[in-house]
Amino acid sequence: MSNTADYWTAPAESATNPGRLIMVTGRRNVEKFIDNPRFRFRIEIIWIYDGDANGMPDRTTSETMERVQGVFETEFARDPVAVLTGIYTGDGRRDWVFYTTSLHIFQRKLNEMLAPFPTLPLQFHAEEDPQWEEYRHMKEATEITDEE
Numbered sequence: 042m043s044n045t046a047d048y049w050t051a052p053a054e055s056a057t058n059p060g061r062l063i064m065v066t067g068r069r070n071v072e073k074f075i076d077n078p079r080f081r082f083r084i085e086i087i088w089i090y091d092g093d094a095n096g097m098p099d100r101t102t103s104e105t106m107e108r109v110q111g112v113f114e115t116e117f118a119r120d121p122v123a124v125l126t127g128i129y130t131g132d133g134r135r136d137w138v139f140y141t142t143s144l145h146i147f148q149r150k151l152n153e154m155l156a157p158f159p160t161l162p163l164q165f166h167a168e169e170d171p172q173w174e175e176y177r178h179m180k181e182a183t184e185i186t187d188e189e
Contacts, residue, residue, distance in 0.1 A: 051183040055132040061096050063131035065183045067176075071140075074124045075173050079142040083170035084123070086151075086163055092133040106135055109161070112154045113137065122146050126176050138175060 047069040055061035074080045088106065090098045098106060110128070117123050123141035130136075141147040144167055155161065170176075 049184050053129075053183055055096075058096075058132050061132040063129050065179060066128040066130075067179050067184060068124070068126050069184075071124060071126055071176070074126075074140060075176075077142075078171065080124065080140045081169055081171035082141050082144055082147070083168055083173075083175055084139045084141055084144070084147055085166040086137045086139070087166065088135045088161065088163055090133060090135070090162070092131075096132040097130065098135065105158075105161075106130075109155070109158065110137065113139075116150065116154050120150065122150065127179050138179075140170070140173065140176070 048066050049069065050064060050066045053063045053065045055063050090102050093099060097103075110125075113125055117125065117139075122143060123139045125137060125139055127138035128135065129138075139147070155163075
């Protein structure tokens, strides 16, 4: 994970398969994005994988996911048309959650970023979330602070 952003990681339970572990990683210090009304679109990139007995990715899949995530972080730090706010891993899937100013620009940049990789099993979901409801819910449910 990038050293330029501040993240927390906490365990949670799968909403679809109670008892299954999901590791939630959330990004702190996103107020400048939340306060910018242009960041109103939430995009989720979903990678379904064959998980181990605990629902986690195997080593090869995990390493590829980390390389992909590194590209996301580097490129969006360079051109901040989107911000990575959450990563959910477990129960046979990884979800990266972004907020962006433009679905079209995000799609173009994503295609450029993923071009060096082989075809990946990615699915996408996008919707307007101008109040950042998903982020606020994730933060409230999982954020671990120094006071805890």
